Amino acid sequence: MQxxxxxxxxxxxxxxxxxxxxxPAPAIAQSMPAVNWRMASSFPxxxxxxxGVSERIARRVEEATDGKFKIRVFAAGEIVPGLQVLxxxxxxxxxxxxxxGGYYAGKDPTFGFDGNIPFGMNARQQTAWLLFGGGQEQMxxxxxxxxxxxxxAGNTGAQMGGxxxxxxxxxxxxxxxxxxxxxxxxxxxxxxxxxxxxxPGGDVYISLEKGTIDxxxxxxxxxxxxxxxxxxxxxxxxxxxxxxxxxxxxxxNIASFNKLPKVYQAILEAACHEGQMWMTAKxxxxxxxxxxxxxxxxxxxxxxxxxxxxxxxxxxNELYAELSAKNPRFKKVYETWLPxxxxxxxxxxxxxxxxxxxxxxxxxxxSGKR
Amino acid sequence: MQxxxxxxxxxxxxxxxxxxxxxPAPAIAQSMPAVNWRMASSFPxxxxxxxGVSERIARRVEEATDGKFKIRVFAAGEIVPGLQVLxxxxxxxxxxxxxxGGYYAGKDPTFGFDGNIPFGMNARQQTAWLLFGGGQEQMxxxxxxxxxxxxxAGNTGAQMGGxxxxxxxxxxxxxxxxxxxxxxxxxxxxxxxxxxxxxPGGDVYISLEKGTIDxxxxxxxxxxxxxxxxxxxxxxxxxxxxxxxxxxxxxxNIASFNKLPKVYQAILEAACHEGQMWMTAKxxxxxxxxxxxxxxxxxxxxxxxxxxxxxxxxxxNELYAELSAKNPRFKKVYETWLPxxxxxxxxxxxxxxxxxxxxxxxxxxxSGKR
Numbered sequence: 007m008q009x010x011x012x013x014x015x016x017x018x019x020x021x022x023x024x025x026x027x028x029x030p031a032p033a034i035a036q037s038m039p040a041v042n043w044r045m046a047s048s049f050p051x052x053x054x055x056x057x058g059v060s061e062r063i064a065r066r067v068e069e070a071t072d073g074k075f076k077i078r079v080f081a082a083g084e085i086v087p088g089l090q091v092l093x094x095x096x097x098x099x100x101x102x103x104x105x106x107g108g109y110y111a112g113k114d115p116t117f118g119f120d121g122n123i124p125f126g127m128n129a130r131q132q133t134a135w136l137l138f139g140g141g142q143e144q145m146x147x148x149x150x151x152x153x154x155x156x157x158x159a160g161n162t163g164a165q166m167g168g169x170x171x172x173x174x175x176x177x178x179x180x181x182x183x184x185x186x187x188x189x190x191x192x193x194x195x196x197x198x199x200x201x202x203x204x205x206p207g208g209d210v211y212i213s214l215e216k217g218t219i220d221x222x223x224x225x226x227x228x229x230x231x232x233x234x235x236x237x238x239x240x241x242x243x244x245x246x247x248x249x250x251x252x253x254x255x256x257x258x259n260i261a262s263f264n265k266l267p268k269v270y271q272a273i274l275e276a277a278c279h280e281g282q283m284w285m286t287a288k289x290x291x292x293x294x295x296x297x298x299x300x301x302x303x304x305x306x307x308x309x310x311x312x313x314x315x316x317x318x319x320x321x322x323n324e325l326y327a328e329l330s331a332k333n334p335r336f337k338k339v340y341e342t343w344l345p346x347x348x349x350x351x352x353x354x355x356x357x358x359x360x361x362x363x364x365x366x367x368x369x370x371x372x373s374g375k376r
Numbered sequence: 377m378q379x380x381x382x383x384x385x386x387x388x389x390x391x392x393x394x395x396x397x398x399x400p401a402p403a404i405a406q407s408m409p410a411v412n413w414r415m416a417s418s419f420p421x422x423x424x425x426x427x428g429v430s431e432r433i434a435r436r437v438e439e440a441t442d443g444k445f446k447i448r449v450f451a452a453g454e455i456v457p458g459l460q461v462l463x464x465x466x467x468x469x470x471x472x473x474x475x476x477g478g479y480y481a482g483k484d485p486t487f488g489f490d491g492n493i494p495f496g497m498n499a500r501q502q503t504a505w506l507l508f509g510g511g512q513e514q515m516x517x518x519x520x521x522x523x524x525x526x527x528x529a530g531n532t533g534a535q536m537g538g539x540x541x542x543x544x545x546x547x548x549x550x551x552x553x554x555x556x557x558x559x560x561x562x563x564x565x566x567x568x569x570x571x572x573x574x575x576p577g578g579d580v581y582i583s584l585e586k587g588t589i590d591x592x593x594x595x596x597x598x599x600x601x602x603x604x605x606x607x608x609x610x611x612x613x614x615x616x617x618x619x620x621x622x623x624x625x626x627x628x629n630i631a632s633f634n635k636l637p638k639v640y641q642a643i644l645e646a647a648c649h650e651g652q653m654w655m656t657a658k659x660x661x662x663x664x665x666x667x668x669x670x671x672x673x674x675x676x677x678x679x680x681x682x683x684x685x686x687x688x689x690x691x692x693n694e695l696y697a698e699l700s701a702k703n704p705r706f707k708k709v710y711e712t713w714l715p716x717x718x719x720x721x722x723x724x725x726x727x728x729x730x731x732x733x734x735x736x737x738x739x740x741x742x743s744g745k746r
Binding site for chain 1: 407408436439440441442495498499500501503504505506507508509533534535536537596597614615616617620638639642643646647649650652653654656657658660661662663664665667668677679685686689717718719720721722723724725726727728729730731732733734735736738739740
């Protein structure tokens with residue numbers, strides 16, 4: 007009885023009198039259980055911005071739950087190969103994964119609309135489509151068949167078109183070129199006569215050096231600089247018309263997600279949404295200085311010519327017509343995605359693009375630096 | 377004793393055996409205290425996107441804390457006049473406020489760098505500067521003198537240049553025009569011979585109708601449509617060179633913020649960062665259809681001429697030189713902000729702008745709609 011008395015008194019002291027009669031403390035404890043998840047990333051740690059956002063999401067979840075909900079992040083290959091993250095989340099091998107829908111276009115090309123499709127939207131437009139244009143609902147219908155619920159979790163912004171050993175002036179110059187390219191750009195390149203090569207990032211430099219490939223695209227100045235392509239393929243083309251943005255997503259196993267308390271679900275979603283903003287900002291912050299260093303080191307900046315862009319645009323539209331004929335789901339999404347993209351671009355051309363165009367003209371004229 | 381026994385048993389059942397000996401439940405309860413805050417917004421409810429983001433931040437905080445941290449949002453004028461939000465947070469009348477730094481340029485023009493300055497950065501560049509370019513640190517040094525810690529909390533993107541009854545072709549056409557404009561654009565307009573008028577949104581239509589003013593700027597198609605300016609001033613100019621983006625912020629009273637448990641601080645920051653992404657996406661989603669409706673209703677879209685843009689750019693640079701001479705803090709921030717902006721724009725002109733320019737050209741040619 008003495009011990010019981012002590013326990014009761016101690017509980018009353020720690021949790022307040024109410025704790026012993028209405029049990030609010032245990033109720034809160036139940037709503038904040040210890041949860042440990044593993045996140046498989048499709049990316050190596052060396053991509054410190056893309057990998058960084060997954061770590062940041064995990065850290066935010068942990069600090070917002072007082073350490074109760076922990077997510078341990080694993081780089082590509084540590085527990086799951088980079089391109090099998092969707093499969094690992096689908097099977098429940100890991101509770102979640104950080105990846106890009108476009109990597110799974112081989113399973114269903116509809117994954118490309120998750121922000122990894124040639125001549126798609128820019129990062130802001132993609133975000134608008136996902137959140138407010140019905141995009142997320144359409145993508146979730148698809149991911150659901152893989153036992154996954156997806157959350158936007160980072161975007162690179164428009165990427166660079168890659169490194170070539172020779173200048174490219176017309177679509178003819180693309181024919182027969184062996185070009186390292188990932189994702190949905192490959193099939194469009196094939197239509198242009200390019201021989202696309204899917205080579206992991208770590209092997210690209212040596213392939214270029216040996217002449218196994220004639221060119222390689224990666225991401226943008228900040229990441230490209232680290233791989234050193236400028237030393238052996240100095241023509242640096244822009245833009246990556248196949249990645250006007252590249253959307254990253256957190257894939258959660260649906261059963262695992264549904265087991266989370268609602269509070270944790272809300273925190274995880276908020277952390278992913280914060281990551282969407284954070285990753286683009288980090289790239290925007292890092293790319294300008296990296297571009298300057300690359301140009302100083304000898305990179306020759308070149309825009310793709312209008313004739314190459316037009317040929318690629320035509321090839322992409324042909325591919326989408328073919329995919330629509332074969333795949334009813336692709337067709338269904340494409341038919342709402344396409345007018346949404348075009349309306350976004352029409353509005354973009356007014357305030358945003360005219361402002362940016364003026365700023366480009368005015369600041370280059372003033373400083374005389376371009 | 378029977379009653380004690382019952383209580384102990386019930387507690388053991390609810391919180392687990394450990395609850396009675398190591399007290400984890402009360403410890404959690406202490407870290408999740410009930411907190412009630414009030415947020416004063418500078419905006420009316422009718423601006424449902426800008427006001428909406430403040431409500432969304434409050435809702436996210438509430439659901440992420442299981443209802444323990446509640447923030448009640450008040451529209452402009454409900455408890456604090458719209459342009460006195462900074463003062464109310466400074467004095468602790470409210471724990472936090474949702475506002476724009478630019479509104480307080482009269483106290484110190486340095487507030488303009490918080491994303492409300494003519495010929496500033498676009499929304500993404502501004503976010504990069506705040507998070508990774510030292511911008512937030514510099515702004516926090518300023519806000520700290522007003523007992524405030526600030527968090528980015530929404531951005532409109534590039535705004536429209538406003539509605540005029542007459543066409544404007546050269547800088548001469550601006551002279552003597554009475555133009556409703558808020559914020560930092562006013563002093564630049566003055567240098568161009570415009571007579572800036574600060575009129576609250578609700579009174580602008582009648583001022584235009586009566587001829588008290590010759591033109592008015594507001595935000596963008598979605599918000600402008602609701603005020604009906606197209607009926608009486610049909611020339612709709614773009615872009616708002618004075619608002620290439622407009623950054624919104626959550627102002628928190630520092631003492632109130634410091635009293636929050638670390639978990640709540642993390643959740644509040646994450647909710648604001650999510651809001652930064654969410655608000656721009658919502659505007660991006662709403663503006664295209666609103667622009668179409670405005671044009672269908674008779675609005676005449678006009679870009680500001682290059683000569684007007686150049687005159688305004690020159691006037692803004694003169695103003696910044698004058699402010700730098702008078703205000704050492706302004707000078708200090710300007711000297712790091714300016715090269716950061718220019719480097720952002722230089723990089724932007726490569727991948728992002730070339731991609732967007734092509735998409736504008738290709739989609740307008742394809743659909744023949746422009």
